[in-house]
Ligand code: NAP
């Protein structure tokens with residue numbers, strides 16, 4: 001067993017604090033990664049505080065992991081000691097069902113194993129990236145082609161990147177498409193960058209007037225303040241697709257009204273309480289669709305990382321120390337981060 005320092009929440013109301021965990025010794029198909037950086041996703045906060053009512057304690061969050069390979073089993077083929085590597089939201093799945101065969105392990109019929117908080121449909125707890133090292137089987141380890149100097153900024157691609165890339169691909173975003181991104185947080189800012197790189201015309205919908213200039217700098221062609229009814233009306237029935245990243249319950253109807261005939265709004269934000277909508281007439285009159293999407297498969301996560309390396313896309317981050325995490329959570333709740341906190345494990349305290 002390998003000892004690792006970590007940070008854990010012991011209950012829904014206790015702040016994260018130092019905690020020691022153990023990782024298995026790497027087996028023949030395993031890779032051990034010394035974690036260099038870990039992004040801070042809003043899902044980490046939902047989990048640490050048991051907002052989704054499924055948290056196993058102690059809870060060691062973190063699923064935007066990048067680091068260096070320090071050990072590899074003798075059956076590991078595509079990655080070697082010394083390489084940079086990443087781990088996202090999943091570390092295992094059944095491997096036999098149709099979604100697993102099709103590379104969509106996130107929809108595994110038996111439930112994938114989360115990097116933290118264990119198998120989604122029950123089972124033992126797992127510990128995530130707020131730790132010094134992790135052991136993962138090779139088939140769930142990602143290769144990183146970005147320049148090493150950008151490594152901290154690459155970490156958020158492992159969740160925020162793939163969670164936005166996958167639906168943008170699935171709903172065929174690209175040239176000639178008008179795409180709305182709702183919310184400029186960790187997911188939203190990657191959504192803006194990736195949709196722009198795919199060639200779409202991007203409209204950012206934000207509740208924060210202070211983010212207008214950043215939205216444009218990050219790749220939005222237009223920015224709309226979502227609380228301003230007049231600004232919203234200008235987009236009525238104009239959008240092909242909307243990606244909604246908001247982390248809190250809100251009225252979906254003002255956004256549904258912006259979709260064209262056959263347009264889709266896909267929810268990726270996962271608030272703990274339900275949205276107070278939709279109004280069915282906003283769907284039936286233009287055959288609009290309301291959909292959801294969960295992270296992305298391992299093959300697609302590699303495709304996304306390669307796409308981002310090719311287009312020189314990384315996350316805008318604020319680097320923090322591990323012992324800053326509780327303050328970072330409070331700031332994330334106030335949308336006070338541009339646009340992702342990333343923990344620097346070199347300063348693990
Ligand atoms: P985040 O960085 O906190 O960003 C959320 C953004 O939502 C905020 O920046 C804000 O943008 C907007 N917002 C508007 N009203 C809000 C309110 N009352 N409370 C909070 N945010 C509000 O969060 P994130 O890491 O991007 O995650 C967003 C959501 O996606 C979370 O619920 C997370 O659990 C979920 N998630 C889902 C998946 C999936 O697979 N579907 C994967 C990862 C995360 P503006 O200031 O621009 O309005």
Ligand code: ZN
Pocket residue numbers: 041042043044063089159160
């Ligand atoms: Zn996440």
